[in-house]
Amino acid sequence: MTEEAGYWDSQAATFDHEPDHGLLDPRVRQAWRRLLLAELPPAPAAIADLGCGTGTLSVLLAAEGYAVTGLDFAPQMIRAARAKARAAGVSARFELSDAAAPTLPAASFDVVLARHVLWAMPDPGDALEAWLRLLLPGGLLLLQTGDRDCATGFLDRVLPRPLRATVWRNLKPGAPGPYPAVYERLVSERGIESYVLHRGLVIAQRQALSLRAGRRKRSGLQAAARLTAGLSRGRLTAGHDELRYIIRKPENRFARVL
Numbered sequence: 001m002t003e004e005a006g007y008w009d010s011q012a013a014t015f016d017h018e019p020d021h022g023l024l025d026p027r028v029r030q031a032w033r034r035l036l037l038a039e040l041p042p043a044p045a046a047i048a049d050l051g052c053g054t055g056t057l058s059v060l061l062a063a064e065g066y067a068v069t070g071l072d073f074a075p076q077m078i079r080a081a082r083a084k085a086r087a088a089g090v091s092a093r094f095e096l097s098d099a100a101a102p103t104l105p106a107a108s109f110d111v112v113l114a115r116h117v118l119w120a121m122p123d124p125g126d127a128l129e130a131w132l133r134l135l136l137p138g139g140l141l142l143l144q145t146g147d148r149d150c151a152t153g154f155l156d157r158v159l160p161r162p163l164r165a166t167v168w169r170n171l172k173p174g175a176p177g178p179y180p181a182v183y184e185r186l187v188s189e190r191g192i193e194s195y196v197l198h199r200g201l202v203i204a205q206r207q208a209l210s211l212r213a214g215r216r217k218r219s220g221l222q223a224a225a226r227l228t229a230g231l232s233r234g235r236l237t238a239g240h241d242e243l244r245y246i247i248r249k250p251e252n253r254f255a256r257v258l
Contacts, residue, residue: 045110055081062092151225208240
C-alpha cells in the first residue's frame with residue numbers, strides 16, 4: 001500500500017477533521033478531491049455519507065454540486081450538519097440512522113462513503129453488505145477505517161476505558177463517544193482484501209494513512225504506538241493508523257474478477 005501523510009498538502013496541513021473555518025476554501029476542496037476522492041464521478045452524482053458526523057465532507061461535496069445524503073445516529077451530529085449546510089448555503093439531506101443498517105433505498109447511489117465507522121461494527125461483514133446494496137452497478141464504496149493490525153488499533157482495543165476516553169476527547173473534541181473499539185478480524189488489510197476478492201469486487205485505490213503524522217504537535221499516542229510496534233517484533237506497524245480503499249461494485253453481478 002502507498003503511504004500518505006494525511007488528507008492535506010503542506011498548505012492545508014492545519015485543516016483538521018471538523019473545523020468550521022475554511023469550509024469552502026478552494027485549497028481544502030482540492031485536497032479532499034486529490035487524496036480522498038480521486039475517483040469521484042462528476043456531479044451531480046448521488047452520494048451517501050454514512051456516519052457523516054457534523055457534515056463537513058457532505059457540505060463540501062454539496063457545494064460542488066453533488067446530491068448528498070448524510071446519515072448519523074447521533075441527533076446532535078445531524079443538527080450540527082443541518083446547521084452547517086444552512087450556513088454554507090448548500091442543499092444536502094441529513095437523516096438520523098445507524099450506519100450499520102442505513103435506512104436508504106437500495107441501488108440508489110453512485111458513491112457510498114463510510115469513514116471511521118467499520119472498526120466499531122460488531123458485524124462488519126453485514127455492514128459492508130448493506131453498504132454495497134445501496135450502490136448502483138459500477139458504483140464506488142469509499143472506505144476509511146482503523147486497522148486491527150496497526151499499533152494504534154491495538155492500543156485502541158486494550159487501553160483502559162478512562163484513558164481511551166481522554167484520547168478520544170483530545171482527538172475529537174465535542175464528538176459523541178468513544179464508541180466500542182471492536183476491530184473484528186475483517187477490519188484489517190488482509191481481512192478487507194479477502195472480502196473484496198470473495199465478493200468479486202474491484203479495488204480501484206488503496207492507501208495506508210498516517211493521519212496524525214502531519215500534526216504539528218506530537219502526541220503521546222504516537223509515541224506509545226511506536227513503542228508498541230517495537231515490542232510486537234513486527235506483528236504490529238506504527239507506519240500507519242488507518243486504511244483507505246476505493247472499491248468498485250461490478251457493472252454485472254455475474255462478472256468475474258481476474
